[in-house]
Amino acid sequence: MVGILIVTHGNFGTELLKSAELIIGKQENVETLGLNPSDDIKELYIAVRSSIKKLDKGDGVLILTDLFGGSPTNVTAASISDYKCESVSGVNLPMLIEALDSREFMPLEELTAKTIQSGVEGIKNVKNELGNKANSI
Template sequence: MTGIIVTGHGSFASGITSGLKLLAGQPQNYEAVDFLPEDSVESLAEKLSEAVERLSDCDGIIIYADLTGGSPFNVSIRMKMETNRSLEVIGGANLPVVLDGYMTREMAGNVKTLAESGVEAGRAAMVWFQETAEDEDEYEE
């Protein structure tokens, strides 16, 4: 099974985890790593490394980071480059992306396929609602 780590600025990871619990129950093989104001980049790297270790029994690990180019993303990329583990990193994560990964990780087969699926889930989850005159009439009835 693929392990999942969610990381991000502030309490992003804890917030995503809270939503995931409401939708899918208590997550297994899952870690949330917040990058709090009192954390340094070095302490974030240590927390992420510890999370990877706790998931050492997993076939692979996918790290979902909140902001592409932010410290949690960059530290995760550095970890990917320095490890022999099957580890993938997605930037720009949100609840639909993490939920999709969590719910489909057993079917995905491998961590790369899961990463591809996550990016597509993120694109599909974005909706721009534009109200038209026809929509207004529909809502008034």
């Protein structure tokens, strides 16, 4: 099973995981790390590397971050070449659910692509999707 590491600003990752678990149930081999204003980037870097080692049970680790170019993503990028892991920025609930739900039967590279696809497909203009039905709900 691919491990999942969510690295975000503040508590976003923790709350996102709670929301996913509300929908698909409690998950194992998942960790969240948050960067707060007073935190040291070097400590986050150490925590990311430690979490990757802990979560990799042989199938690798998929790291999901919130903002491309942000400190959580930059810290993650500094570690991905040293381990069997992939990293995707722009985490949202559809992609997290896909990653958690598919990680037992998909290899890391395929899971990464499927996670990105689900994240993009989860973004909808509700008015365009529902049309006149939007007012009747």
